[in-house]
Amino acid sequence: MTIKKSRFVQSLSAFKSFPGQGLPEIAMVGKSNVGKSSLINSMTANSKLARTSAEPGKTRLVNLYLINEAFFLVDLPGYGFAKAPKQEKQKWAEMIEGYLRGSGNLKRVFQLVDLRHAPTEEDQLRVEALRHDELPLTVVATKADKLSKAQRGRCIPVICRTLAVQPWEVMVYSSKDGTGKDALLELVEAEVAPAGENADHT
Ligand SMILES: Nc1nc2c(ncn2[C@@H]2O[C@H](COP(=O)(O)OP(=O)(O)OP(=O)(O)O)[C@@H](O)[C@H]2O)c(=O)[nH]1
Ligand SMILES: [Mg+2]
Structure with missing residues (x-):
């Protein structure tokens, strides 16, 4: 799939009613600084779409991005940022949970x-x-550009074992060099296609 249009729509601080117009959503979840916002920028080839930072704790709200006027990519605050104030961490956890549920x-x-x-x-x-x-x-293993191919191969089993997921549930990604981008966009396309569009017509 090609992402032709991407734009920020809204930030939510608490989950009440989601203004998503019934369009499909795909959400980014993970530790602070793992690369959630960068992934959105990389997938949309729009480096200014989501705010990123080398410091953890950058995304503090549920941010909705409308893609191709057809679906939403949803950026969430991270978790596991030890230095964040306890109250703030609690708020982020509630936001993540509230949105996902x-x-x-x-x-x-x-x-x-x-x-x-x-x-x-x-x-x-x-x-x-x-x-x-x-x-x-889908587990997206980020920052692949920081490892050699051989090193990557050794890391996947650790992820699978720790998270109790199968190798085919893990995709390797780099927002820096585009590793895994085509595969992830294919997955997104399959999820957001209108009902029936992926049906076998033979
Ligand atoms: N080398 C490399 N750096 C990355 C990659 N993805 C993200 N980064 C860097 O990691 C840092 C954090 O990226 P963000 O996208 O802001 O991370 P986040 O998960 O949104 O973080 P929070 O909003 O704090 O939860 C930034 O310095 C990015 O440039 C990647 O694939 N490769
Ligand atoms: Mg972020």
Whole structure:
């Protein structure tokens, strides 16, 4: 799929009624600084769309981006940012949980982890919660550009084991060099196509 149009629509601080017009949504979940906002910019080839930072704790609201006037990419605050004030962390956790549980149009969650590091206990809990809520999930292992091909191969089993996911549920990605972008866009296309469009017509 080609993303031709992308624009910021709204920030939500608490989940009440989602103004999504019934369009499909795909959300980014993961630790602070793992690269959620960068992933949105990379997928849309719009480097100014979502605000990113080398410092963790940049995204503090639920941010909705309308893509091709057809679906939303949803950027969420991160978790696991040890230095953030406790109250703030609590607020972010409520926002993440409230959004994931409250959105009726969520087609898939991209659970981001840093390819270089074993997932944390919080990552494990997140994945368990997504499974429990029966939300389709894909693990996106980010910052692949920081590792060689051989190193990448060694990291995937660690991620699979720690998160109890299968290798085909994990996609390797780099927002820097575009690794994995085509594959992820294909996945997005399959999720957001209007009902029937992917049907086998033979
Ligand atoms: N090398 C490399 N750096 C990346 C990649 N993705 C993100 N980064 C860098 O990682 C840092 C954090 O990126 P963000 O996209 O702001 O991370 P986030 O998950 O949105 O963080 P919060 O909003 O704080 O939760 C920035 O300095 C990015 O440039 C990647 O694929 N490769
Ligand atoms: Mg962010």
